[in-house]
Amino acid sequence: MRPLQGCRRQEIILGIVTLYLAAGWALQTQGGVSLLVPQPNVNATVAQNILLSVEYSCKGIVSIEWKHVSSWGTNKIVEWKPGSYINISKSYKDRVNTYENGSIQLLNVGVRDAGYYVVTITEELGTNIYGTIVL
Numbered sequence: 001m002r003p004l005q006g007c008r009r010q011e012i013i014l015g016i017v018t019l020y021l022a023a024g025w026a027l028q029t030q031g032g033v034s035l036l037v038p039q040p041n042v043n044a045t046v047a048q049n050i051l052l053s054v055e056y057s058c059k060g061i062v063s064i065e066w067k068h069v070s071s072w073g074t075n076k077i078v079e080w081k082p083g084s085y086i087n088i089s090k091s092y093k094d095r096v097n098t099y100e101n102g103s104i105q106l107l108n109v110g111v112r113d114a115g116y117y118v119v120t121i122t123e124e125l126g127t128n129i130y131g132t133i134v135l
Contacts (some may be wrong), residue, residue: 033058033123035102037131044109044135052117052133054102057064061124064102070115077117078104 004077036055044050056062066077080086081098097105102121106113 029059032071033060033062033121033129035119035129035131037119037133040131040133041133042133044113046110047104047108049105049107050109050135051105052119054105054119054131054133055123056102056129058121058123063122064098065120066123067106067118067120068113068115069118070112072112072115 004028021037023088034057038053038055042050052066056064062082063079063081065079068075068077076089077092078088078096078098079084080098083119086098088096088098092106095107099105099108102119117135118133121129121131
């Protein structure tokens with residue numbers, strides 16, 4: 001077998017470089033989102049302020065939504081797109097702070113705040129990831 005020379009060798013090298021660039025581009029644009037919930041159980045006393053801490057990572061644009069699920073039903077707390085808009089439900093209007101990392105702070109918690117808090121991170125391409133914190 002003789003070594004590749006001239007145009008044929010350049011075509012193969014160009015093809016390999018193109019393949020690597022395409023694979024790198026696909027990995028970058030493929031999307032995907034990850035979510036960390038460092039404290040899945042939070043204990044609180046009445047009238048305390050609490051932090052429901054999460055941290056997400058995503059190369060694309062995301063929207064974040066928090067819901068409260070309890071024996072009284074399911075309530076949407078807040079939905080936002082970091083750096084863009086924030087929609088806070090009326091029942092939480094003066095009781096919630098949002099953070100760029102996806103966390104929320106609830107102010108002046110009461111007995112009715114006990115339950116499950118579900119965060120949904122949705123990437124612009126439609127990928128969802130969920131996390132839950134029990135209060």
